[in-house]
Amino acid sequence: MLQAPSVVKGMSMRVVRELDSTLSDARARALRFEHEIGRVVLGQQRLIRLLTIATFARGHVLLEGDVGVGKTTLLRAMARAIGGAFERIEGTIDLMPSDLVYHAHLGEDGRPRIDPGPLLRQGEDLSVFFFNEINRARPQVHSLLLRLMAERSVSAFNREYRFPHVQVFADRNRVEREETFELPAAARDRFLMELQVGIPADAGVRRSLVFDPRFHDVDMLLGEVEIGVLDPQWLEAVARAIQAGVRGSETLEAYTLALWEATRAPQRHGITVEGVDMERLVQGGASPRGMSYLVRAARVRAFLEGRDMLVPEDIRAVFPEVMAHRIFIDPVYELRREAIVGGLIARLFETVPAP
Amino acid sequence: MRTRLAAALLLATLATPPAQAQVRSVELYAPRPFGYVIGDAIALTVEIALDPPFVLDAASLPRPRALDYWLDLREARLTDHGVSAGTHRYTLDLVYQTLYAPLEPKRLAIPGLALAATDGGRRVAIDVPAWSFLSSPLREIVSTGAGAPMALRPDIEPRPIATAGALRGLVASTLAALAALALLAWRMGWGPFGRRQRRPFAGASRTVRAALHASSSSAYRAALLALHRAFDATAGKRVLAEDLPAFFEAHPAFRATETEVCRLFDASRRAFFGEDAAGAQGELPAPDLVALARRLRAIERGTA
Numbered sequence: 001m002l003q004a005p006s007v008v009k010g011m012s013m014r015v016v017r018e019l020d021s022t023l024s025d026a027r028a029r030a031l032r033f034e035h036e037i038g039r040v041v042l043g044q045q046r047l048i049r050l051l052t053i054a055t056f057a058r059g060h061v062l063l064e065g066d067v068g069v070g071k072t073t074l075l076r077a078m079a080r081a082i083g084g085a086f087e088r089i090e091g092t093i094d095l096m097p098s099d100l101v102y103h104a105h106l107g108e109d110g111r112p113r114i115d116p117g118p119l120l121r122q123g124e125d126l127s128v129f130f131f132n133e134i135n136r137a138r139p140q141v142h143s144l145l146l147r148l149m150a151e152r153s154v155s156a157f158n159r160e161y162r163f164p165h166v167q168v169f170a171d172r173n174r175v176e177r178e179e180t181f182e183l184p185a186a187a188r189d190r191f192l193m194e195l196q197v198g199i200p201a202d203a204g205v206r207r208s209l210v211f212d213p214r215f216h217d218v219d220m221l222l223g224e225v226e227i228g229v230l231d232p233q234w235l236e237a238v239a240r241a242i243q244a245g246v247r248g249s250e251t252l253e254a255y256t257l258a259l260w261e262a263t264r265a266p267q268r269h270g271i272t273v274e275g276v277d278m279e280r281l282v283q284g285g286a287s288p289r290g291m292s293y294l295v296r297a298a299r300v301r302a303f304l305e306g307r308d309m310l311v312p313e314d315i316r317a318v319f320p321e322v323m324a325h326r327i328f329i330d331p332v333y334e335l336r337r338e339a340i341v342g343g344l345i346a347r348l349f350e351t352v353p354a355p
Numbered sequence: 356m357r358t359r360l361a362a363a364l365l366l367a368t369l370a371t372p373p374a375q376a377q378v379r380s381v382e383l384y385a386p387r388p389f390g391y392v393i394g395d396a397i398a399l400t401v402e403i404a405l406d407p408p409f410v411l412d413a414a415s416l417p418r419p420r421a422l423d424y425w426l427d428l429r430e431a432r433l434t435d436h437g438v439s440a441g442t443h444r445y446t447l448d449l450v451y452q453t454l455y456a457p458l459e460p461k462r463l464a465i466p467g468l469a470l471a472a473t474d475g476g477r478r479v480a481i482d483v484p485a486w487s488f489l490s491s492p493l494r495e496i497v498s499t500g501a502g503a504p505m506a507l508r509p510d511i512e513p514r515p516i517a518t519a520g521a522l523r524g525l526v527a528s529t530l531a532a533l534a535a536l537a538l539l540a541w542r543m544g545w546g547p548f549g550r551r552q553r554r555p556f557a558g559a560s561r562t563v564r565a566a567l568h569a570s571s572s573s574a575y576r577a578a579l580l581a582l583h584r585a586f587d588a589t590a591g592k593r594v595l596a597e598d599l600p601a602f603f604e605a606h607p608a609f610r611a612t613e614t615e616v617c618r619l620f621d622a623s624r625r626a627f628f629g630e631d632a633a634g635a636q637g638e639l640p641a642p643d644l645v646a647l648a649r650r651l652r653a654i655e656r657g658t659a
Contacts, residue, residue, distance in 0.1 A: 247629075247630070248628075249627060249628045249629065249630045250630075251627040251628060252627070252628050309624070309628045309629045310628060311595070311596070311624055311628045312595050312628075313595050313596060313597045316595065349592075349593060350591075350592035350593055351592075351593070352593065353583070353584070353587065353593060354583075354593055354595060355579075355580065355583065355623065355627035355628070
């Protein structure tokens with residue numbers, strides 16, 4: 001009887017130690033993953049870090065940027081390095097949900113046949129689903145995607161297909177507005193992050209991207225990426241370990257709630273953005289789901305920094321990408337959204353005290 | 356009015372020609388020789404010209420003293436003009452005072468002086484001639500007027516000393532001293548200046564000291580919070596641990612404390628986000644925290 005407490009203690013110590021060693025192994029692999037991507041996608045360290053965070057938080061990502069900045073290359077490299085089954089589809093205006101699920105064609109015997117479409121073809125092992133030009137697809141497709149992202153399942157052939165490891169990457173370009181469909185807010189809220197892809201700032205990187213023949217043939221370039229640095233099933237386990245292993249203190253909880261409160265009513269915290277009427281700017285602040293995604297992503301960031309505690313810097317590092325698209329602002333300011341919401345978030349972190 | 360009285364004198368009838376030439380001239384200059392009453396001062400000037408290497412023997416000069424019952428020598432001042440054009444010149448200023456009370460105008464004589472010149476070995480005499488003047492009574496022998504003939508006259512009123520300049524100087528220097536004191540207090544953050552916005556570390560240092568008197572874990576957290584708020588106020592925004600490089604970039608004066616400040620932020624992380632109060636106090640013990648707060652305050656006011 002006297003032994004019991006120490007036995008329990010010993011067991012919990014072992015669990016903690018195992019968790020620790022799992023996490024430190026995982027961190028080494030995560031850094032190697034980042035390194036692999038960084039070899040083929042130059043000058044985008046922050047972007048790659050955020051994509052790594054999304055991957056380890058098992059969150060879906062929407063990439064936004066101009067044409068030809070390397071969004072697709074980046075996502076293909078990610079898919080290679082994550083490993084597992086990979087499917088992609090191009091958004092077009094006449095794409096219907098059934099095109100994702102079913103593949104209708106004539107068989108060799110001349111009879112019409114219906115086979116599983118891109119989404120189902122790989123079965124339940126699907127780990128990366130890559131939706132190119134998502135804003136060209138119709139709302140029907142968006143709602144299918146919504147279910148896939150939210151529940152990781154679709155119904156087809158009179159049964160439910162489950163994709164426990166799927167991670168959706170989507171991209172859209174901001175140049176074209178013709179024949180495109182804005183994503184519904186509910187679908188956008190399901191993306192963990194919306195990332196802006198820009199042109200690298202470094203002049204040397206720009207020069208190599210333009211003149212180095214290595215970057216001209218994308219398929220050759222992607223061949224350099226090691227396949228399966230991560231493993232989808234392992235990722236699920238690590239993601240759970242991270243969420244359990246990285247602690248957030250009461251002070252940090254209070255800080256995060258204060259941030260949330262400040263996004264909902266910035267004027268009450270004395271936050272001002274130049275040329276904006278703060279009383280009417282924010283029409284809807286972040287949702288509880290958004291906040292929980294924020295903490296998920298921040299925990300992964302802490303893990304990548306080699307810490308087992310959550311600090312305000314983690315929240316700040318992922319906040320713009322996780323939260324900016326969840327803050328709904330007055331339509332009057334919608335055209336200047338990026339600058340205004342960016343300014344709002346910057347002022348938020350300058351104002352809310354931490355700790 | 357000055358009358359030239361004496362000319363060159365033959366000093367000694369038996370003196371050889373070179374010896375005669377040793378004293379070029381002795382000239383006595385005197386004021387008017389009449390109209391003196393009891394108590395008047397009479398200034399005589401003697402100019403003496405010698406041939407170098409002869410010099411006037413200082414021992415032979417008269418010393419201020421009472422020469423007679425009615426005559427005082429008040430002052431005897433010798434001025435040496437040095438040698439020019441082959442002649443050594445002196446001026447001897449003498450001030451006498453007559454205390455003689457004559458009943459009727461009377462001639463009085465100031466006796467001559469016997470001075471001496473020497474070239475180290477030889478010695479020659481210089482005679483300054485006597486001088487006489489008319490002394491007059493102050494009053495009639497028999498009073499002819501009414502009343503007391505010699506009643507005491509009232510004292511001369513003292514003349515006020517000009518003080519306006521000194522007063523102005525006093526006011527100006529007092530103001531300057533007060534201004535300097537105020538400037539010093541502002542720089543050092545004394546008194547009310549310690550609470551102003553631009554000296555957040557002055558207030559934080561006070562709070563830290565006050566909080567750590569309690570020496571509990573919540574007091575330690577309060578002290579950390581006070582320092583965090585001071586960093587925030589100094590930077591004009593919230594400063595997190597990862598912002599420290601930028602903070603030191605913007606406020607290079609604080610770079611001297613970089614190590615300690617990094618320890619402070621580490622300790623704060625442990626205390627607030629690691630829920631490890633003991634570890635935080637191990638990282639930065641309370642006395643170190645007080646010392647750091649004091650150093651930051653000193654840097655802030657520029658006296659570190």
